[in-house]
Amino acid sequence: MAATGKKVMVTVRKAPHGSIYVQESIEVMFIFATYDMDLAVVFLDDGVLALQPGQDTKGLGIKGFMASLGALVDWEVTKVYVDRQSLKDRNIPEDAIITIGKDEETDAPIRPQVLDSAEIAAMMAAQHSIVSF
Amino acid sequence: MIVCVAAAKRRGITNEVLAPNIRISGLGQLASMIDEADRLVTFGD
Numbered sequence: 001m002a003a004t005g006k007k008v009m010v011t012v013r014k015a016p017h018g019s020i021y022v023q024e025s026i027e028v029m030f031i032f033a034t035y036d037m038d039l040a041v042v043f044l045d046d047g048v049l050a051l052q053p054g055q056d057t058k059g060l061g062i063k064g065f066m067a068s069l070g071a072l073v074d075w076e077v078t079k080v081y082v083d084r085q086s087l088k089d090r091n092i093p094e095d096a097i098i099t100i101g102k103d104e105e106t107d108a109p110i111r112p113q114v115l116d117s118a119e120i121a122a123m124m125a126a127q128h129s130i131v132s133f
Numbered sequence: 134m135i136v137c138v139a140a141a142k143r144r145g146i147t148n149e150v151l152a153p154n155i156r157i158s159g160l161g162q163l164a165s166m167i168d169e170a171d172r173l174v175t176f177g178d
Contacts, residue, residue: 006168020143027139031160037168129173 006128007038012047014133017060022050025133026068033077040127041072042120043112044083047133048090051082051097051112066098073101073110080112083120135162 010029014021032039043051050069057064072080080100087094099109115123124130134155136146141157148157167173 008167024140028160028163032164035161035164035168037164129167129170130175131167131173132175132177 005036005038007040007126008032009040009042009124009127009130011130011132012041012043012050013045015046016050016055016065017057020062021133022047023063023065026065028131028133029072029077030068030075033075039077040079040081040123041077041112042081042083042123044086044120046086046090048082048086048092048097052092053096053098069098069100071101078110081115081120081123082112084114084116087114137163 010025010032012022012025016022029039029041050065053066055064055066072078077100082097084094087097094114095111097111099111101110102108103110135158136151136155138157138159141147151157
């Protein structure tokens with residue numbers, strides 16, 4: 001397996017239920033983590049809607065992604081960020097987004113880290129590749 | 134040309150309907166190719 005630790009970013013920009021992109025982005029995250037890439041995940045634009053708790057896709061007849069997002073840390077996807085402005089534009093409070101795992105030592109819940117657009121832009125500039133959903 | 138097996142299956146694309154010279158592979162191959170590539174260009178909506 002590749003294990004050069006190249007910096008790769010997955011961006012999630014699409015709303016969760018009108019397309020399959022959020023689910024497919026999660027599949028890519030898990031594979032990249034398995035391949036020991038230096039992975040950063042950023043939720044921005046309508047992608048932040050995927051971070052609202054309590055979404056249930058049973059009635060839609062499609063696989064839900066809440067369990068996967070809630071276990072990102074278990075899959076060693078730990079660098080997970082969300083764009084502050086995107087949350088604000090959609091009236092989602094920063095403390096109302098889902099947890100992606102628990103701290104191994106303290107058991108404290110871990111949430112995606114809220115960043116300003118400039119911080120995200122700087123992070124993007126440092127990537128080897130960006131895969132956009 | 135290579136197409137992702139999961140994305141293809143989800144959209145009804147199998148080996149039987151693939152155009153010539155295109156083959157199906159997995160996301161692991163994407164990871165390996167990104168690892169080796171200088172640049173990655175993606176097209177999406």
